[in-house]
Amino acid sequence: MGYFDSIYASDLNHRARSVYMYLKDHADKDGQCWPGIKTIAADLNISVSTVRRALNDLCRAGFISKTYRWRENGSYSSNLYQLL
Numbered sequence: 001m002g003y004f005d006s007i008y009a010s011d012l013n014h015r016a017r018s019v020y021m022y023l024k025d026h027a028d029k030d031g032q033c034w035p036g037i038k039t040i041a042a043d044l045n046i047s048v049s050t051v052r053r054a055l056n057d058l059c060r061a062g063f064i065s066k067t068y069r070w071r072e073n074g075s076y077s078s079n080l081y082q083l084l
Helices: 002-009 014-026 037-044 048-061
Strands: 064-067 080-084
Touching: 002 014, 002 048, 014 037, 014 048, 014 080, 048 064
Parallel strands: none
Antiparallel strands: 064 080
């Protein structure tokens, strides 16, 4: 549980902590993952808006960074999340 110490010591709510653990569980060896917001919501059984709020809270708190990803045709793809 060592790598969760900082998230438990933070003042983030339990939903943001759950989303962080989800991202940590799905991240590659470089700490990157790109699940869709709807996928996160369905897997954690929470609403899409709750996931969005949690992701924004995690970005503001400095636990993750978010990069928009685009397809070759210019349409939006999922975000890339980097755990910091």
